[in-house]
Amino acid sequence: MTKQPPVTARIRNIAELARLAGVSAGTVSRALAGKSLVNSETRERIQALAREHGFRPNQMARRLRVQETKVIGVVVPLGHERRQHLSDPFFMTILGHLADALTEDGYDIMLSRVIPDADDWLERIADSGMLDGVLLIGQSNQFDAIERVASWYRPLVVWGSHRPGQIHCTVGVDNRKGGQLAGECLIGAGRKRLAFLGETIAPELAERYQGLCDAAAASGLPAPLKLDTHLASDIMADEIAAHIDRIGKQVDGIAAGSDLIAMHAVRALADRGISVPGDVSVTGFDDLPLAEQTIPRLTTISQSIAAGARAMVDALFARAAGQDTPSVEMEPVLVRRDTA
Amino acid sequence: MTKQPPVTARIRNIAELARLAGVSAGTVSRALAGKSLVNSETRERIQALAREHGFRPNQMARRLRVQETKVIGVVVPLGHERRQHLSDPFFMTILGHLADALTEDGYDIMLSRVIPDADDWLERIADSGMLDGVLLIGQSNQFDAIERVASWYRPLVVWGSHRPGQIHCTVGVDNRKGGQLAGECLIGAGRKRLAFLGETIAPELAERYQGLCDAAAASGLPAPLKLDTHLASDIMADEIAAHIDRIGKQVDGIAAGSDLIAMHAVRALADRGISVPGDVSVTGFDDLPLAEQTIPRLTTISQSIAAGARAMVDALFARAAGQDTPSVEMEPVLVRRDTA
DNA sequence: GCAGATGTAACAATCGATTGCAACGACAAT
DNA sequence: ATTGTCGTTGCAATCGATTGTTACATCTGC
Numbered sequence: 251m252t253k254q255p256p257v258t259a260r261i262r263n264i265a266e267l268a269r270l271a272g273v274s275a276g277t278v279s280r281a282l283a284g285k286s287l288v289n290s291e292t293r294e295r296i297q298a299l300a301r302e303h304g305f306r307p308n309q310m311a312r313r314l315r316v317q318e319t320k321v322i323g324v325v326v327p328l329g330h331e332r333r334q335h336l337s338d339p340f341f342m343t344i345l346g347h348l349a350d351a352l353t354e355d356g357y358d359i360m361l362s363r364v365i366p367d368a369d370d371w372l373e374r375i376a377d378s379g380m381l382d383g384v385l386l387i388g389q390s391n392q393f394d395a396i397e398r399v400a401s402w403y404r405p406l407v408v409w410g411s412h413r414p415g416q417i418h419c420t421v422g423v424d425n426r427k428g429g430q431l432a433g434e435c436l437i438g439a440g441r442k443r444l445a446f447l448g449e450t451i452a453p454e455l456a457e458r459y460q461g462l463c464d465a466a467a468a469s470g471l472p473a474p475l476k477l478d479t480h481l482a483s484d485i486m487a488d489e490i491a492a493h494i495d496r497i498g499k500q501v502d503g504i505a506a507g508s509d510l511i512a513m514h515a516v517r518a519l520a521d522r523g524i525s526v527p528g529d530v531s532v533t534g535f536d537d538l539p540l541a542e543q544t545i546p547r548l549t550t551i552s553q554s555i556a557a558g559a560r561a562m563v564d565a566l567f568a569r570a571a572g573q574d575t576p577s578v579e580m581e582p583v584l585v586r587r588d589t590a
Numbered sequence: 591m592t593k594q595p596p597v598t599a600r601i602r603n604i605a606e607l608a609r610l611a612g613v614s615a616g617t618v619s620r621a622l623a624g625k626s627l628v629n630s631e632t633r634e635r636i637q638a639l640a641r642e643h644g645f646r647p648n649q650m651a652r653r654l655r656v657q658e659t660k661v662i663g664v665v666v667p668l669g670h671e672r673r674q675h676l677s678d679p680f681f682m683t684i685l686g687h688l689a690d691a692l693t694e695d696g697y698d699i700m701l702s703r704v705i706p707d708a709d710d711w712l713e714r715i716a717d718s719g720m721l722d723g724v725l726l727i728g729q730s731n732q733f734d735a736i737e738r739v740a741s742w743y744r745p746l747v748v749w750g751s752h753r754p755g756q757i758h759c760t761v762g763v764d765n766r767k768g769g770q771l772a773g774e775c776l777i778g779a780g781r782k783r784l785a786f787l788g789e790t791i792a793p794e795l796a797e798r799y800q801g802l803c804d805a806a807a808a809s810g811l812p813a814p815l816k817l818d819t820h821l822a823s824d825i826m827a828d829e830i831a832a833h834i835d836r837i838g839k840q841v842d843g844i845a846a847g848s849d850l851i852a853m854h855a856v857r858a859l860a861d862r863g864i865s866v867p868g869d870v871s872v873t874g875f876d877d878l879p880l881a882e883q884t885i886p887r888l889t890t891i892s893q894s895i896a897a898g899a900r901a902m903v904d905a906l907f908a909r910a911a912g913q914d915t916p917s918v919e920m921e922p923v924l925v926r927r928d929t930a
Numbered sequence: 931g932c933a934g935a936t937g938t939a940a941c942a943a944t945c946g947a948t949t950g951c952a953a954c955g956a957c958a959a960t
Numbered sequence: 961a962t963t964g965t966c967g968t969t970g971c972a973a974t975c976g977a978t979t980g981t982t983a984c985a986t987c988t989g990c
Contacts, residue, residue, distance in 0.1 A: 260742075262976090263975090263976050263977080264976065264977060264978095265976080265977095273939070273940085274939065274940050274941075275940095275976090275977075275978090276939075276940070276941075276942090276977095276978075276979075277938085277939055277940075278977095279977060279978055279979085280939090280978085280979085283978085287937090287938075287939085288938070288939075289937080289938060289939085292938085292939085304713060304717070306713070306714060306717045306718065307976075307977060307978095308654075308718075308719035308975085308976050308977070309718040309719050309720045309977095310650060310653055310654045310659070310718075310719045310720055310975085310976080310977090311654055311719070311945090311975070311976035311977040311978090312976080312977050312978075313650055313945095313977095314648075314650045314651055314654050314944095314945050314946070314947095314975090314976080314977080315944070315945050315976080315977055315978045315979085316945085316977085316978070317945070319650070321700070324701075338686075339679070339682070339880070342679070342682035342685070342686070343682075345682075346678075346682070349701060349703050350703070353702070353703055358700055358701070358702060359700065359701040359702075360661070360698055360699065360700055360701075361664075361689060361698070361699040361700070361701050362693070362698060362699075363689050363690075363693055373644060373646070374646060377644070377646045378646065378648075378649040378650075379648035379649050379650045379651070379946085380649045380650055402600075513880075513883045514883065516885070517883055517885065520885055540679070540853075540880060543853045543854065543857055543884070544883070544884055544885065545856065545857065545860055545884060545885045545886070546885070602946090603945090603946050603947080604946065604947060604948095605946080605947095613969075613970085614969065614970045614971075615946090615947080615948090615970090616947095616948075616949075616969075616970065616971075616972095617968085617969060617970075618947095619947060619948055619949085620948090620949085620969090623948085627967085627968070627969085628968070628969080629967080629968060629969085632968085632969090647946075647947060647948095648945085648946050648947070649947095650945085650946080650947095651945070651946035651947045651948085651975090652946080652947050652948075653947095653975095654945090654946085654947080654974095654975050654976070654977095655946080655947055655948045655949085655974070655975050656947085656948070656975085657975070719976085
C-alpha cells in the first residue's frame with residue numbers, strides 16, 4: 251500500500267499543491283520535474299506531498315505549453331473500402347509491432363480509423379496539434395491527399411508503395427517483385443492457368459498483380475485472370491466462394507493478394523473437395539503469423555512486417571528531427587510451405 | 591483541388607486569423623464553431639479565410655479549456671506476461687470492435703500497452719488529463735491496482751471476470767461456465783482423459799480450468815491435467831509442442847485456454863500424425879474470426895466479442911454520465927465445428 | 931565591513947482556444 | 961425624444977503547467 255486513495259480533498263492543480271507546500275507554482279513544477287534549481291530538501295518535501303495526495307500534473311496543459319505531445323497517430327485510411335474492419339489481421343499485426351517500437355521510445359499511440367469522405371481528413375489529423383507525428387497504414391486510393399499534406403507536414407511516414415517522384419516517405423515491400431515471385435513459384439510447380447485474387451484499386455495490390463503478369467509473360471503464358479474481392483472479411487468469404495464456383499477448372503494456380511484472401515481461398519477449395527496443392531496451388535502475401543498456423547500452412551510472400559514497422563518508426567523520428575529520409579523498399583522473400 | 595498548401599505564411603492561431611479578418615479572437619472561435627451568435631455573413635467570411643489558409647484550431651488548447659478530450663484510452667496490462675505481444679489475435683479482435691464502436695461516437699483511441707512495473711501505472715493513465723475514459727483489456731494479475739483506481743475514477747470499464755463484491759465494472763463471459771461447456775463437449779464425444787492447455791495466473795483462464803474440472807467431476811472423471819503455456823506466441827508454439835510430446839497418449843481430449851492455443855495444439859498434433867478429432871478432440875475458447883478459417887475449423891466456446899465491445903463502450907459512457915453500471919456477464923456458447 | 935558570487939524561490943508571461951459578460955449600434959415602441 | 965430590445969462583437973478571465981527573468985538572502989574573499 252504505497253498509494254492511498256486521496257485522504258483529503260483531491261488536489262487538482264499545481265497551484266493548490268503549491269499553496270499547500272507554501273511555495274510558488276513554479277517551484278512545484280520544477281520540483282516535480284526533478285530539476286536541480288530547487289533545493290533538494292524542498293524538492294523532496296514537495297514530491298512527498300504530491301505522492302501523498304496522489305497528484306499528477308495535467309498532461310494536456312503540459313503538452314500545450316511545451317508543444318510536444320509524445321503521441322504518434324497511427325491511421326488507417328479506408329478510402330475505397332468502407333467496410334474493411336480495423337481487425338484486419340495485416341493491420342493488426344503491423345500495429346502490434348509499431349506499438350512495441352513506439353512504447354519503447356516513450357510514445358503513446360493515437361489510433362484512427364478514417365473514412366476519408368471529407369477531403370481534408372489528413373490535414374485535420376496532421377494539424378490537430380495533438381500529435382508529434384503520423385504513421386499511415388496503406389495508401390488506399392488517397393495518393394493525392396497524402397502528397398498534398400506531405401508537402402508541408404514533415405513527420406509523416408506511410409506504409410505502402412513508392413512511385414518515382416513522389417514526395418511522401420514510404421516504407422514497404424517491392425510489391426511487383428513479390429507478385430513476380432508468387433508467379434514464378436506457381437509456374438515452377440507446373441501451373442499454367444493462373445489467377446490473381448484481390449481487388450486492384452489500392453496501389454499495392456495492383457502492383458502485385460503486375461508482377462504476376464510479368465512472371466506469366468516471361469514464361470509465355472497468357473495474362474492471369476483478375477478476380478476482384480472486397481477486403482471486409484465477411485463479404486470476402488462469400489465473394490471468394492463465388493469466384494471459385496465460377497472459374498471451376500479454368501484455373502490451377504491462384505496468387506492471392508494477401509494471406510487472408512489466400513486462407514479464404516484454401517478454405518473454399520477444401521469445402522468443394524478440391525485438393526491444395528494437389529489440384530490447385532495457392533500463394534498468399536504478407537506472411538502473417540497465422541500463415542504458419544493454418545493447415546495446410548500457407549506458401550506466401552514475406553513482407554517482414556516487424557522490420558518494416560521498425561523502419562517506419564526510425565524514419566518518422568528522423569524526419570521529426572529535420573532530416574530527410576528516403577523511402578524504404580524491402581525485398582520480398584518467397585516462403586515455401588504447403589500450399590504451393 | 592479545394593485545399594491548397596498555404597500560399598501565404600502559415601497561420602498558427604486564432605489570434606492571427608482574427609487580425610487578418612479584422613475581428614476579435616472570440617468572434618473567430620465562435621465563427622469556426624458555427625455558433626449562431628455571429629452574423630452569418632462574417633461567419634462565412636471567417637470560415638472562408640480559414641479554409642483558404644488551411645487553418646484549424648489547435649485541439650490541445652481547446653481540450654484544455656473545455657476539459658473534455660474525446661479520447662478514450664484502451665489499455666492492455668501485461669502484468670504476468672511481459673513477452674505477450676500486442677498483436678495477440680484476441681486483443682486485436684476486440685480492439686477492432688472497440689475502435690468501430692468508439693469512432694462511431696466521435697471518439698479517438700489512445701492505445702497503451704503497459705507493463706505494470708511501477709505500481710501506479712493505472713493511476714498515471716487515469717489521472718493524465720488526456721482521457722475521457724479508460725477501457726482495460728484483461729485484468730492480468732493487477733486486480734488490486736484496478737480496484738484501487740476504480741474507487742475514485744468512474745469512467746473505467748474492464749474486460750475480464752467479475753468477482754463478487756468487486757468495485758470495478760467488468761464485461762466478460764462466464765468463464766467457468768464456458769470451461770464447463772468445453773468439458774461437456776469433450777466428454778460427450780467419449781473422451782475421458784482430459785487436459786487443460788494454458789496458464790492459470792490470469793483469473794479468466796483459471797476460471798475456465800475450474801469449469802473444466804466441474805464437468806469432469808460431474809461425470810466422475812479425475813481432475814484434468816493442467817499444462818501451462820506462456821501467451822507470447824513465439825514461445826507458445828514450442829511449449830505446446832513439448833507438452834504434446836510429453837503427454838503422448840495419456841490424453842485424448844484437450845480444452846485449450848484460447849483459440850490461439852488450440853490452433854497451435856492442432857498444428858502440433860497434425861505434425862505428429864495424430865488425427866484431430868479422430869484420436870484427440872480439441873476445443874478452443876474465444877471464437878475468433880480465424881477459428882472458422884483454420885482447417886479443420888475449430889470447435890470452440892464463443893465469447894461474442896463484438897457484443898462485448900459494444901457493452902464495454904455503452905457502460906463506459908453511462909459511467910461517464912454519472913450512472914452506476916453493473917458488471918455484465920455474457921453467456922458462453924459452444925460452437926461445434928470440426929475439432930471436437 | 932563591503933563588493934561580488936552563489937543558491938533559491940517568486941513573479942509573470944506564455945502556449946491557444948473558449949466563453950460569460952459588457953458594450954455598442956440600430957431600430958422599434960411609446 | 962427617450963427608453964428598451966435585439967443582434968453582434970469585443971474584452972478579459974480561464975483551463976494548468978512551464979520557464980526566462982528578477983529579487984532576495986546568504987556566503988565568500990579581500
